[in-house]
Amino acid sequence: xxxxxxxxxxxxxxxxxxxxxxxxxxxxxxxxxxxxxxxxxxxxxxxxxxxxxxxxxxxxxxxxxxxxxxxxxxxxxxxxxxxxxxxxxxxxxxxxxxxxxxxxxxxxxxxxxxxxxxxxxxxxxxxxxxxxxxxxxxxxxxxxxxxxxxxxxxxxxxxxxxxxxxxxxxxxxxxxxxxxxxxxxxxxxxxxxxxxxxxxxxxxxxxxxxxxxxxxxxxxxxxxxxxxxxxxxxxxxxxxxxxxxxxxxxxxxxxxxxxxxxxxxxxxxxxxxxxxxxxxxxxxxxxxxxxxxxxxxxxxxxxxxxxxxxxxxxxxxxxxxxxxxxxxxxxxxxxxxxxxxxxxxxxxxxxxxxxxxxxxxxxxxxxxxxxxxxxxxxxxxxxxxxxxxxxxxxxxxxxxxxxxxxxxxxxxxxxxxxxxxxxxxxxxxxxxxxxxxxxxxxxxxxxxxxxxxxxx
Amino acid sequence: xxxxxxxxxxxxxxxxxxxxxxxxxxxxxxxxxxxxxxxxxxxxxxxxxxxxxxxxxxxxxxxxxxxxxxxxxxxxxxxxxxxxxxxxxxxxxxxxxxxxxxxxxxxxxxxxxxxxxxxxxxxxxxxxxxxxxxxxxxxxxxxxxxxxxxxxxxxxxxxxxxxxxxxxxxxxxxxxxxxxxxxxxxxxxxxxxxxxxxxxxxxxxxxxxxxxxxxxxxxxxxxxxxxxxxxxxxxxxxxxx
Ligand SMILES: Nc1ncnc2c1ncn2[C@@H]1O[C@H](COP(=O)(O)OP(=O)(O)OP(=O)(O)O)[C@@H](O)[C@H]1O
Ligand SMILES: [Mg+2]
Numbered sequence: 001x002x003x004x005x006x007x008x009x010x011x012x013x014x015x016x017x018x019x020x021x022x023x024x025x026x027x028x029x030x031x032x033x034x035x036x037x038x039x040x041x042x043x044x045x046x047x048x049x050x051x052x053x054x055x056x057x058x059x060x061x062x063x064x065x066x067x068x069x070x071x072x073x074x075x076x077x078x079x080x081x082x083x084x085x086x087x088x089x090x091x092x093x094x095x096x097x098x099x100x101x102x103x104x105x106x107x108x109x110x111x112x113x114x115x116x117x118x119x120x121x122x123x124x125x126x127x128x129x130x131x132x133x134x135x136x137x138x139x140x141x142x143x144x145x146x147x148x149x150x151x152x153x154x155x156x157x158x159x160x161x162x163x164x165x166x167x168x169x170x171x172x173x174x175x176x177x178x179x180x181x182x183x184x185x186x187x188x189x190x191x192x193x194x195x196x197x198x199x200x201x202x203x204x205x206x207x208x209x210x211x212x213x214x215x216x217x218x219x220x221x222x223x224x225x226x227x228x229x230x231x232x233x234x235x236x237x238x239x240x241x242x243x244x245x246x247x248x249x250x251x252x253x254x255x256x257x258x259x260x261x262x263x264x265x266x267x268x269x270x271x272x273x274x275x276x277x278x279x280x281x282x283x284x285x286x287x288x289x290x291x292x293x294x295x296x297x298x299x300x301x302x303x304x305x306x307x308x309x310x311x312x313x314x315x316x317x318x319x320x321x322x323x324x325x326x327x328x329x330x331x332x333x334x335x336x337x338x339x340x341x342x343x344x345x346x347x348x349x350x351x352x353x354x355x356x357x358x359x360x361x362x363x364x365x366x367x368x369x370x371x372x373x374x375x376x377x378x379x380x381x382x383x384x385x386x387x388x389x390x391x392x393x394x395x396x397x398x399x400x401x402x403x404x405x406x407x408x409x410x411x412x413x414x415x416x417x418x419x420x421x422x423x424x425x426x427x428x429x430x431x432x433x434x435x436x437x438x439x440x441x442x443x444x445x446x447x448x449x450x451x452x453x454x455x456x
Numbered sequence: 457x458x459x460x461x462x463x464x465x466x467x468x469x470x471x472x473x474x475x476x477x478x479x480x481x482x483x484x485x486x487x488x489x490x491x492x493x494x495x496x497x498x499x500x501x502x503x504x505x506x507x508x509x510x511x512x513x514x515x516x517x518x519x520x521x522x523x524x525x526x527x528x529x530x531x532x533x534x535x536x537x538x539x540x541x542x543x544x545x546x547x548x549x550x551x552x553x554x555x556x557x558x559x560x561x562x563x564x565x566x567x568x569x570x571x572x573x574x575x576x577x578x579x580x581x582x583x584x585x586x587x588x589x590x591x592x593x594x595x596x597x598x599x600x601x602x603x604x605x606x607x608x609x610x611x612x613x614x615x616x617x618x619x620x621x622x623x624x625x626x627x628x629x630x631x632x633x634x635x636x637x638x639x640x641x642x643x644x645x646x647x648x649x650x651x652x653x654x655x656x657x658x659x660x661x662x663x664x665x666x667x668x669x670x671x672x673x674x675x676x677x678x679x680x681x682x683x684x685x686x687x688x689x690x691x692x693x694x695x696x697x
Contacts, residue, residue, distance in 0.1 A: 005575050016563055364559045367520055368620070369548020369576040371541050449547075450521040453559060 010382040024350040025390030027343020032394025032425040037401040038332030039421030048413035052242045059285040064278040067310040081308035098291035101135040105277040119190040124171035128249040131257020147186040147201030155253035163201040167247040210414035211239040344432040351440035366449040379441035387433020464495035473526035486512040488682035499654040501670040504679035552621030554631035560605040567601040573624040591619040611642035628659040
C-alpha cells in the first residue's frame with residue numbers, strides 16, 4: 001500500500017470525526033501555542049531588558065556611589081568618612097588610566113524631595129535634577145535634539161543654564177500631542193527651586209522600539225476609530241523606566257549646582273565639594289575588572305582606606321537578567337512540555353479507543369490482504385496527522401495568544417515571535433504524535449483477522 | 457477413478473485438520489480431523505447444521521485462521537509454515553472471500569469498498585477504477601458506486617461483497633452463506649454469477665444451509681460436529697459428465 005493512500009485514509013478517518021479529532025488535538029494545540037507564546041514573551045522581555053541596559057550606558061559604564069553604610073569593622077571611622085569628592089575625580093584622572101570621561105555628579109532625585117521646576121503657572125518635579133560636566137552626555141548616552149550642551153565655560157563661570165528632557169518640556173510648555181506642534185523652549189527661563197535657569201538645550205525624546213511600535217499602532221487604530229465616528233482609545237501606556245527617567249531630567253553645570261543650590265546639596269562650607277555619584281567609562285568591556293581594580297586602589301588611597309564608596313556596573317544587572325530569563329524560559333518550557341505530553345496521552349487514548357471501535361475494519365483490511373506493516377503505518381499516520389494538524393493549529397493559536405500578551409505586558413517588553421521556537425514546537429508535536437501512535441499501532445497491527453471479524 | 461479427475465491439479469489439500477476452542481476450561485472441537493482435497497476449477501458446497509463448523513473450516517481454507525493441528529497445502533505452499541506477510545499476500549492475490557456477514561466498511565462508499573484489496577496489492581489508481589467498474593458491472597451495481605453500504609439493501613450489500621472478492625482476480629473464491637438472507641430472485645442472480653465464475657475456470661467453495669443450492673454444485677460435502685459426514689462427487693458417481 002503506498003503512503004498516499006495511507007495518508008488519505010488517515011485524513012478520511014479524522015474528517016469523519018471532526019469534533020473528536022479537535023478535542024484530541026487540544027493538548028497539542030495548547031502545548032505548541034504555549035511554547036511559542038512563552039518563547040516570544042521571554043524574547044520580548046530579553047529585548048526590553050537589553051535595550052534598557054544599553055540605554056543606561058551599556059556594559060562599559062561604571063558608577064561609583066557614596067555609601068554611608070560602612071563595613072562593620074570600619075564603623076568607628078564614620079566621622080572621618082569624606083564621601084566622594086572632587087578630590088577623587090582629580091586623583092582618578094591622574095592615576096586610573098583605564099578609566100575615561102570621569103564625571104562628577106550631584107544628583108537630586110525626584111522620588112524623595114527632589115527639585116521643583118516652574119514656568120508660568122506650571123510646575124513639575126523631574127525624576128532627576130543633576131549638576132555635572134558636559135561628558136555626562138556621552139556616558140549616559142544622551143543626544144541633543146535642539147540647542148547645545150553646556151560647556152566647560154558655562155561650568156567655570158557657574159552660569160544659570162540648563163538642558164532638559166522632553167517630559168520636562170511637556171509638563172512646563174505643553175506636549176506636541178496637545179499643542180499639535182513641537183514646542184522648542186530654547187532661550188526660555190524656568191525656575192528650579194526658585195533659581196532662574198535658562199534652557200540652552202533639549203534632548204531628543206527617548207523611547208524603546210516596541211513602545212514606539214505600539215504607539216504607532218494605536219495612532220493608526222484611533223485614526224480608523226475617528227474615521228468610523230467612534231471615540232478614540234486612550235489606554236495608559238508607560239515605557240520602560242530608564243526611558244522615562246532620561247526624558248524627565250534636568251542637567252546643569254556642576255559649579256552652578258554647587259553655588260546656586262548649596263543648601264539643597266548640603267555642601268559643607270570650606271570642605272571639598274561632596275558628590276553623590278561619580279561616573280566613568282572604559283574603552284572595552286573586557287577591561288572592566290582591571291579598571292575597577294585601578295579605580296578602587298586610587299579611592300582606597302584618597303579615602304584613607306575607609307570604604308564609603310561602592311562600585312556599580314551593568315555587569316551585575318546583565319547577569320541577573322540572564323539568569324531570570326533562563327529561569328522564565330525553563331519554567332515556561334516545563335509547562336509547555338507537560339501540556340505536550342498530556343496532548344500525546346490524549347492522542348494515544350483516542351487512538352486506542354478508535355482501534356477498539358474499528359476492530360472489524362482492521363480485521364477486514366487484514367482479511368483482504370493488508371500486512372501487519374500496512375495496519376501499523378495506517379494507525380501511525382492517523383496519529384501523526386492529528387499531531388501535525390494540532391501543531392499547525394497551535395502555531396495559529398499562538399499568534400492570537402501573542403496578540404493577547406502584547407496587550408498585557410509593558411510596551412517595551414512586547415513579545416517577539418522568532419522562527420526557532422516555532423520549528424521546535426512543531427517538531428515536538430510531530431514527534432509526540434508518532435510516539436503516541438506507536439503503542440496503538442502495534443496493538444492494531446497484531447490483531448488477528450478472524451478474531452477481529454468475529455468481534456462485534 | 458476417472459481420467460477427468462486425474463488430470464485436475466490439486467489446489468487445496470487438508471490433512472487431519474482440528475480446531476479446538478477453549479471456553480472457560482471446556483474444550484470445543486469445532487473441527488475434528490478433517491482431511492480433503494480440492495482440485496483446481498472445482499465448484500463445491502459445504503453443508504451442515506448450524507454450529508457444525510462450516511465457517512471455521514472456510515476460515516482455515518481461506519488462510520484467515522490457523523488450525524490447532526493438521527496441515528494445509530494451498531497451491532503447493534505449506535500454509536502452516538508461511539510468515540504473516542506471505543499469508544497476507546496469499547489472501548490478497550489468490551483468495552476472494554465473501555463473508556457470512558458481508559463485512560463492508562460503513563464509512564467507505566461502494567467503489568472504495570470494492571477497491572480495498574487492490575490498494576494492498578499496489579495497483580495504480582486508474583487500473584483500480586477500471587477493474588472496480590468491471591466487477592460492479594458483473595454484479596449489476598455500477599450505478600450504485602457512490603452509495604454507502606447503509607444505503608443499500610441486504611442483497612445489494614452481498615453483491616458488493618462479491619464484487620470485492622472478485623476484483624483482484626483470485627484463483628479461489630470462498631462464499632459463506634452467499635444467499636442466506638436473500639429472496640429467491642436475488643439468490644438466483646448470485647448463483648448465476650457463481651456459475652459464470654466456475655465456467656471461467658475458478659475454484660469455488662460455498663457454504664450453505666439450503667439443500668437446493670447444494671444440489672446444483674457438482675461436489676457436496678456435509679459436515680457434522682466438526683467431521684466430514686458425507687462427501688458426494690457427482691462426477692465420480694457418474695451422475696454428471
Ligand atoms: N472464537 C470462538 N470461540 C469459541 N468457540 C467458537 C469460536 N468460534 C466458533 N466457535 C464454536 O465453533 C463451532 C463452529 O462454529 P462455526 O461458526 O464454524 O459454525 P457454522 O457451521 O458456521 O454455523 P452457522 O451455520 O450458524 O454459521 C460452534 O460451536 C461455535 O460456538
Ligand atoms: Mg457460519
